[in-house]
Amino acid sequence: MSLDMAAATPADEAQTILLGLGVPAARFAQGPIRARCPIDGSVLGHVVRHDAAEVCRTIEAAGAAYLDWRSTPPPRRGELVRLFGEALRTAKTELGRLVTLETGKIVSEGLGEVQEMIDVCDFAVGLSRQLHGLTIASERPDHRMSELWRPLGVVGIISAFNFPVAVWAWNAALALVCGNAVVWKPSEKTPLTALAVQALFEVAIARFRYEGSAAPEHLSAVVFGGAETGEAIVDHPKVRLVSATGSTAMGRAVAPRLAKRFARPLLELGGNNAAIVCPSADLELATRAVAFSAMGTAGQRCTSLRRLFVHEDIYAELLPRLRRAYENAPIGDPRDLTTLIGPLIDGRAQEAMSAALDAARAAGARVHGGERVDVPGAEDAFYVRPAFVEVDDQTGPMLEETFAPILYVMRYQQLENAIRLNNAVAQGLSSSIFTNDLREAELFLSERGSDCGIANVNIGPSGAEIGGAFGGEKDTGGGRDSGSDCWKTYMRRVTSTVNFGSELPLAQGVRFDI
Numbered sequence: 001m002s003l004d005m006a007a008a009t010p011a012d013e014a015q016t017i018l019l020g021l022g023v024p025a026a027r028f029a030q031g032p033i034r035a036r037c038p039i040d041g042s043v044l045g046h047v048v049r050h051d052a053a054e055v056c057r058t059i060e061a062a063g064a065a066y067l068d069w070r071s072t073p074p075p076r077r078g079e080l081v082r083l084f085g086e087a088l089r090t091a092k093t094e095l096g097r098l099v100t101l102e103t104g105k106i107v108s109e110g111l112g113e114v115q116e117m118i119d120v121c122d123f124a125v126g127l128s129r130q131l132h133g134l135t136i137a138s139e140r141p142d143h144r145m146s147e148l149w150r151p152l153g154v155v156g157i158i159s160a161f162n163f164p165v166a167v168w169a170w171n172a173a174l175a176l177v178c179g180n181a182v183v184w185k186p187s188e189k190t191p192l193t194a195l196a197v198q199a200l201f202e203v204a205i206a207r208f209r210y211e212g213s214a215a216p217e218h219l220s221a222v223v224f225g226g227a228e229t230g231e232a233i234v235d236h237p238k239v240r241l242v243s244a245t246g247s248t249a250m251g252r253a254v255a256p257r258l259a260k261r262f263a264r265p266l267l268e269l270g271g272n273n274a275a276i277v278c279p280s281a282d283l284e285l286a287t288r289a290v291a292f293s294a295m296g297t298a299g300q301r302c303t304s305l306r307r308l309f310v311h312e313d314i315y316a317e318l319l320p321r322l323r324r325a326y327e328n329a330p331i332g333d334p335r336d337l338t339t340l341i342g343p344l345i346d347g348r349a350q351e352a353m354s355a356a357l358d359a360a361r362a363a364g365a366r367v368h369g370g371e372r373v374d375v376p377g378a379e380d381a382f383y384v385r386p387a388f389v390e391v392d393d394q395t396g397p398m399l400e401e402t403f404a405p406i407l408y409v410m411r412y413q414q415l416e417n418a419i420r421l422n423n424a425v426a427q428g429l430s431s432s433i434f435t436n437d438l439r440e441a442e443l444f445l446s447e448r449g450s451d452c453g454i455a456n457v458n459i460g461p462s463g464a465e466i467g468g469a470f471g472g473e474k475d476t477g478g479g480r481d482s483g484s485d486c487w488k489t490y491m492r493r494v495t496s497t498v499n500f501g502s503e504l505p506l507a508q509g510v511r512f513d514i
């Protein structure tokens with residue numbers, strides 16, 4: 001499909017992409033949920049809202065699909081995910097473009113998000129032959145003890161607007177090879193990309209055969225709506241795991257409901273990520289890393305850099321470099337390949353940014369940038385100049401996640417103190433140190449170092465690869481997604497002891513001679 005659509009409206013372009021991907025027009029033509037384009041504030045399409053009864057029916061259907069799917073051998077389940085990865089490769093340009101239209105991400109980030117989906121599919125396909133347990137030494141003769149991994153059932157996925165498709169793929173690719181069915185509730189701000197992903201998944205489903213049979217119907221479904229639709233997933237007894245990505249407030253609402261029915265949570269919540277720049281750091285590299293992490297995606301990544309601690313000896317040298325990077329960052333239509341900073345998602349995000357900057361000013365901070373930027377033809381959109389805020393103390397709005405491009409910058413003298421400041425917020429997602437001193441780097445990574453789920457050296461806190469486990473501690477929710485051994489979250493562990501002798505010795509020497 002041609003994307004040479006400079007003259008087309010965002011709605012025309014989005015709808016052409018959706019039709020090209022096989023989404024029937026009726027699915028995005030009407031309904032109470034409005035997909036808004038943050039690039040110019042126009043409406044891209046409408047989708048239905050699923051009420052609790054419809055969510056319940058969807059989950060029941062997924063539950064029936066699971067009963068079939070669980071007996072499909074894992075490498076064959078991997079074949080379905082391989083086919084889905086193939087469909088994504090074919091549609092990468094179009095889906096990436098739709099991500100840009102619906103979230104306002106710049107072109108390379110829209111494409112990068114789809115690449116992340118493809119990468120996690122590749123990872124899951126390999127994993128489908130490696131869902132391995134342990135053999136464990138038994139204390140009893142002629143006994144063999146082992147650990148087996150079995151699917152859970154229906155996995156619910158609730159996702160945030162800022163990674164509208166990759167987060168689903170992290171979860172779904174693993175959940176499916178592990179033998180589960182999935183029900184997805186995307187953010188109400190980004191329903192169209194979810195429709196597109198579902199259509200691509202259906203392409204893979206249509207091509208899949210195992211011993212002449214198709215994959216079960218309703219193996220993966222999408223439901224649309226806001227918090228109430230999410231709650232219907234969270235409360236349904238058939239949903240054994242809910243992977244919920246979003247704000248800490250959402251996690252606080254979801255976690256007790258899951259605990260009440262002993263369902264498994266996988267929570268990926270807010271971050272308030274910091275970086276430390278040490279005297280030995282490569283300042284050119286650090287400037288580029290800080291610029292991408294703090295301003296990229298208009299500060300709307302959970303891993304965006306929000307706090308920067310700079311050693312006092314290099315503060316005067318680093319600051320002008322950072323100021324230049326901030327002043328020169330091209331802001332505008334994310335479809336323009338020279339743009340690096342696209343719009344905020346909506347007006348509420350811009351209000352939250354202004355309120356945080358006002359609070360910082362009131363507390364004595366020196367604020368540079370942060371103002372609304374006019375982009376011709378986009379009066380209903382919310383473009384801002386990323387803000388750079390010099391502070392003397394870590395206090396007020398710096399202690400919270402504001403989902404916008406605000407970077408608080410503060411001097412430090414002792415590395416131990418900078419690490420203490422790094423850890424002195426409620427969230428614990430990502431963190432970085434810039435140094436060429438081995439001792440400083442290792443201290444930062446040690447048990448006395450960063451308390452976050454991600455700790456990087458000479459890389460900013462954002463932009464993770466899929467091979468590692470992704471997630472964070474404290475108010476970030478404690479969940480881990482994607483690589484490493486995260487697949488275990490999507491399975492239940494069975495410990496099995498087999499007696500192949502004719503005696504019945506009891507463990508711990510217990511006698512029960514009847």
Ligand code: NAD
Pocket residue numbers: 158159160161162163185186187188225226227228229230231234245246247248249250253254267268269270271301302303401403429471472476
């Ligand atoms: P949000 O919390 O407003 O919404 C996230 C999702 O949760 C949406 O689908 C929403 O409809 C749903 N939801 C909200 N309340 C709910 C409830 N009570 N029950 C069930 N579902 C509910 O977040 P957002 O504005 O879309 O995304 C931004 C936030 O997400 C930021 O805080 C960001 O840090 C976080 N985030 C975290 C990660 C991570 O991996 N840690 C990744 C992306 C985004």
